[in-house]
Amino acid sequence: MNNHEMFFNKLHSICSQNQGQRTAATFAELAEAHKQIACPVTDSSEPIQQDVVALFQHNATPLNLHVHRCSDWQDAAATIAAIAQQAGLEFTAQKEIIAHDHPDLRQLDLGPLLAKQRIPFHLTSGNGAEIQKNTRNSFIGITAADWGVAESATLIQLTTEGRPRSTSLVPSIHIGVLPINRLLATLEQAYAMLMNIPLPDSFVFISGPSKTADIEAHMVHGAHGPKEMHTILVDTEGKAV
Amino acid sequence: MSKQSERASYTDLAHQGLKNAPLQKGLRGIQQRYGQGALHIWDSFADPSLRKRVKAKRESTLAHLDIVLEELTKNIEQRGGNVFFAPTAQDAVNYVLDLASKKEVQRVVKGKSMTSAEIGMDEALEQAGIKVVETDLGEYIVQLNQDTASHIIAPCIHLDRKQIGRLFHEKLDIPYTDDPPTLTQEARKALRKELLSADMGITGCNIACAETGHISLVSNEGNIRMATTMPKIHVALMGMERVAATLDEHASLLQLLTRGAALQKLSTYVSFQGGPSEKGSPDGPEEFHLVIIDNGRSKILADPDFQEVLSCIRCGACLNICPVYGRIGGHAYNSPYSGPIGAVITPLLHGINNHADLCKGETLCGACKEVCPVENDLPRMLSVLRHKLAYGDPQWNVTPHNKSEHRFFSLWSRLVRTPKLYHILIRLSGVLQRPFLSRDNMVSKLPGKFHGWTTTRDLPPIAESSFRQKWLQNKIASKNVVRKGQKD
Numbered sequence A: 001m002n003n004h005e006m007f008f009n010k011l012h013s014i015c016s017q018n019q020g021q022r023t024a025a026t027f028a029e030l031a032e033a034h035k036q037i038a039c040p041v042t043d044s045s046e047p048i049q050q051d052v053v054a055l056f057q058h059n060a061t062p063l064n065l066h067v068h069r070c071s072d073w074q075d076a077a078a079t080i081a082a083i084a085q086q087a088g089l090e091f092t093a094q095k096e097i098i099a100h101d102h103p104d105l106r107q108l109d110l111g112p113l114l115a116k117q118r119i120p121f122h123l124t125s126g127n128g129a130e131i132q133k134n135t136r137n138s139f140i141g142i143t144a145a146d147w148g149v150a151e152s153a154t155l156i157q158l159t160t161e162g163r164p165r166s167t168s169l170v171p172s173i174h175i176g177v178l179p180i181n182r183l184l185a186t187l188e189q190a191y192a193m194l195m196n197i198p199l200p201d202s203f204v205f206i207s208g209p210s211k212t213a214d215i216e217a218h219m220v221h222g223a224h225g226p227k228e229m230h231t232i233l234v235d236t237e238g239k240a241v
Numbered sequence B: 001m002s003k004q005s006e007r008a009s010y011t012d013l014a015h016q017g018l019k020n021a022p023l024q025k026g027l028r029g030i031q032q033r034y035g036q037g038a039l040h041i042w043d044s045f046a047d048p049s050l051r052k053r054v055k056a057k058r059e060s061t062l063a064h065l066d067i068v069l070e071e072l073t074k075n076i077e078q079r080g081g082n083v084f085f086a087p088t089a090q091d092a093v094n095y096v097l098d099l100a101s102k103k104e105v106q107r108v109v110k111g112k113s114m115t116s117a118e119i120g121m122d123e124a125l126e127q128a129g130i131k132v133v134e135t136d137l138g139e140y141i142v143q144l145n146q147d148t149a150s151h152i153i154a155p156c157i158h159l160d161r162k163q164i165g166r167l168f169h170e171k172l173d174i175p176y177t178d179d180p181p182t183l184t185q186e187a188r189k190a191l192r193k194e195l196l197s198a199d200m201g202i203t204g205c206n207i208a209c210a211e212t213g214h215i216s217l218v219s220n221e222g223n224i225r226m227a228t229t230m231p232k233i234h235v236a237l238m239g240m241e242r243v244a245a246t247l248d249e250h251a252s253l254l255q256l257l258t259r260g261a262a263l264q265k266l267s268t269y270v271s272f273q274g275g276p277s278e279k280g281s282p283d284g285p286e287e288f289h290l291v292i293i294d295n296g297r298s299k300i301l302a303d304p305d306f307q308e309v310l311s312c313i314r315c316g317a318c319l320n321i322c323p324v325y326g327r328i329g330g331h332a333y334n335s336p337y338s339g340p341i342g343a344v345i346t347p348l349l350h351g352i353n354n355h356a357d358l359c360k361g362e363t364l365c366g367a368c369k370e371v372c373p374v375e376n377d378l379p380r381m382l383s384v385l386r387h388k389l390a391y392g393d394p395q396w397n398v399t400p401h402n403k404s405e406h407r408f409f410s411l412w413s414r415l416v417r418t419p420k421l422y423h424i425l426i427r428l429s430g431v432l433q434r435p436f437l438s439r440d441n442m443v444s445k446l447p448g449k450f451h452g453w454t455t456t457r458d459l460p461p462i463a464e465s466s467f468r469q470k471w472l473q474n475k476i477a478s479k480n481v482v483r484k485g486q487k488d
């Protein structure tokens, strides 16, 4: 008997004795039975908010997450350029920026704008080692999100080609970009989205900059991930998702 | 665990905890804020029976654990991940050691994992000559201090900023400072080097999801994302019960976890891993190994009295409300699992006699049950453990814990069933107690073996005349009154 068989046999004999709660014979049956027990986590103290952007902003403030609402892609690009101009350096000697190679971010056309500030700009495409090097050399990482969640000020990112994980992690500052038509109200809605697509090996929910309160419960931003985070919400003129 | 024979007793460690001023301050802070805060959140739920339903789902998943883990395994293997089932702690350790030696691993970065502490992973790797660095700030501090965690979520609440400042000055060779942002920044610099250069990342698993074939990890610092992104190999250690059947169940457990642990709607990062990263990706591990650990859990699952405890999602809320943990701190529990959950799970995993003090130390006040996101009835399970210790239990290899106590109560039970003897003895004790009465007329020091009863409490003295005597006198007196009345 191999490792798996041994384990499953043992477990099967234990679980089979649980007469009361054991009702399903297959995983599909179990999943079906679970669907009958709905458990949405909702908090009645939440302000009732029709406007998801306002709700996102409301929940971002306590997380020290900066939210910028931009009227179009051009406005978004200008906002990013302004952040890049003002922000200071932490790990590196000069300013460089890396961005996900994603259709949303290509619309920003950041290259020429940043060239004016003499900031080298990289995309996460091409050679893996090159991307790694550029990521470590960048002080800002710009990422494209799949969805936003207003109730927790969260961005959800699937790890897919052109969107590696370290862009939102290794640089000191993370800028997440999301068209407003992909901003959802609740986490439950976001999970519903995840249920309907084949999921990649990795995905992540990000709600604000990295932080720690391990020393005397004193809140400090920038433990191991970015110490500063901006979310750019781009108006998409009501275009459908 | 190996250090059991030489470990200090619960009582001694509890006394040390009570005298530790930084610990006391840390405990007060965490209990005032998080314990009460979690209760407040549950009260604010629009639907008061939500936690009950989540628990029902959780228990149903546990009742189908074989099916659920098979699904998880299938889905992870489909993506090219490896799954290994470890019947014991040693099997899990050996698997990781073999892997590390095959891949010539020299540096390991860790994400906070209690399962890893349970199986003694760090010590084993270090003995094999591998450098191991804890990367959660609290765990890193504890590791530098050659210490153990004293809270399952906030590992270093027993240290204050001055102690941490001195530690960093000594170990990291930086000028002394007690400024938390500066200290954090120093740790950030030191750990970044480790995180970017390690060959293997080892993490735990908060909640896996069988339906999609992922494990999920929560963190605020980002160290866990680093440890699962930068090294070439990611090993996740998971207690076999830490799995949700469906994405739906995952959603509710996750939100109860982050609320219960730190009053957050979500932690800063919730990352899902379900296999090695795709070929050609610039980052992410080339190999993903999930080690699913039994180490005594199947025995708990098979016992209807205790299977409920496997619903625990290790949020730490019960520590943040427990009046006992709130005074003595985590070290007294002699285990990576402290507080009320530790008092139940530690004896079950490592021997009930071995950790007999834990269930007796808790007060059974019920606060932990109230605050628990999955409403685990820890007080009930603590009572069952006490029962086993009193009477023994061959199934759990328990021998009666305190033979003289056992003998005393058997005698006592015989005595109360012999009223005549009982009354004589009580009257006699009323006289014999006199030399032991303190000035405020309390018994504050009992002789011999009984002195334990009075070290922390005073007993009221035995009354001059008993209730029974008074009753009888009363009856006689009232009869006299009646007779007198009839005469008149």
Ligand code: SF4
Pocket (backbone or CB within 6 Å): B260, B311, B312, B313, B314, B315, B316, B317, B318, B319, B341, B368, B371, B372, B373, B374, B375, B376, B378
């Ligand atoms: S027993 Fe409940 S409160 Fe305690 S750690 Fe587990 S889930 Fe949290």
